Amino acid sequence: MPSILVYLLRRILQAVPVILLIMVGSFLLIQLAPGDAVDALVGDMGGADAAFVERMRQEYGLDQSVLVQLWRYLVKLAQFDFGWSYVYEQPVATVLMSRLWVTMLLMVGALSAAFVIGVALGTLAARRAYSLTDNVISTLGLIFYAMPSFLLALLMILVFSVKLGWLPVSGIKDIGAFHTGWRLWVDIARHLVMPVAALSLIYMAFYMRLMRTSVLEVMDLDFVRTAKAKGAGGRRLMFHHVMRNALMPVITLLGLQISTVLGGSVVIETIFALPGVGQLAYTSVIKRDLNTLMGIIFLASIIVLVVNIVTDMIYAWLDPRIELQ
């Protein structure tokens, strides 16, 4: 379908100014921070003489005008060169790439769990609207929505690790076990159960509430009445006619929330000591590693923009009324 390609290209072009703004913005933030990269380096070395500091500044281009520095910064970012991490003694891009998979697993796990369970419970609540089931589900939804993820994480640790001893408290795998093959994946999955649950619960509550309202709304529409009149009932009506349409706002919300989920992974990865990008963000704040923080912001923004474009495509595919334009 060429129209899809044209649409895709247009969306990518639309994302360009946003990315540029983020790049300029992060440069300005670094400028606002007290001290520069050389100060940090010299501080790490425990001081150096003025001539050496001057030479370092020249080497890093910090003696140039702000505009020249901005231009150089943009060119570097566009090549995915986020500079050097003084904490990890590696290029920031290398550090990020070695940790990205953990965060991706966590995010995909949390969002899929939230989506599947939230949609199922929301539909159930709507089908039995105002019954006891609905009240229980809706009340739980309100509580989960107000529950801070870190509190939930600690409570789960207390129950499932400390009291019951079922699940590991921290890390992404057993360090000393040297599992390989499927055993390694089982091990990783065991380590991810609690983080995924803690991160997903609030989104589950969102999707549940939204799905409930959405199903109730769609069930009121004329085409559902027509379908009922023509004899479609029970499961077929629910899955084929109602849910397909009721899912649309949930998918929109899912796409919009990628960015919040990435933010939430900071707290969760820190609690469970998962070696992902979120935990990296936390240690970078503690150690004032601005290069790494800016790298994280840039990478996260790219992920969010890509996911948004993909959600739009899914949306258009689900709803043929929407023209790709």
Added chain:
Amino acid sequence: MSATDLDLTRPAASRAAVMWRRFRRNRAAVLGLVIFAAVALAALLAGVITPGDPLRLAGQPLTPPLTVAASPFGTDQLGRDILAGILHGARISLLIGVVATVISIAIGILIGAVAGYFGGWIDDVLMRITEAFQTIPSFVLLLTLVAIFGSSLTSIVIGIGVVSWTAPARMVRAEFMTLRQREFVDAARNLGVGNASIIFREILPNALPPVIVFASVVMATSILMESALAFLGLGDANFASWGNMIGQGRAVLREAAFCTVIPGVAILLTVLSFSLMGEGLNDALNPRQKK
């Protein structure tokens, strides 16, 4: 029923009374209001019920709740009174919630109103900026701001405001785009009313209701963001904060879970009260909207 009938015979009730009646009809919203009132009362009376610095040593470390009369909620591993922490923490949570919400709604109104009213390239530029802010995970941006500007109460409040104005801005913009075409705006313009006056005096009052409802959501997320920061140990260490209490409680989770659970329940109830009140506000301010 008869009460409503009586109301109908009365001369037009004041707007506030009408809104209160709609709000009151939502029982969950009233519950939210009661919880919120309790939290506000705790914040107000913190200095009376538990005078002195809440961070001082108040008794034996790790006293369980309900064992010592002086510390009914027990003490943490540094012997700090948990009740005092909860009451004084309510101040910080509410303060941060209110101020950050005011900041974010103010930025949102300004950007949304200008973008929606003028349209064209101004709208384009402002919307790209809004998208940029929406794309960056707000908690990561907040962390970065804290890393750069330090974690004083002021910079945390401003930081939370700066990372949460995008949704209100989009709402205000959408309202302005429909309202600017209405007749009363044309009428005002023909009378020679200036742009600023039209924006703030004519259109804004009509665009506000959904934004006010949304403010309850912003308030809830602001409180959650502050508590997450404090939990990570990045809050202002000079003040008692629920998030910080939970962060500290984590070290003694195994032997003294109450250090974690009590402040956790405080956050949960406060955030819950805002979402419940939000629904009631929606009933009160947007009565025509279908539920």
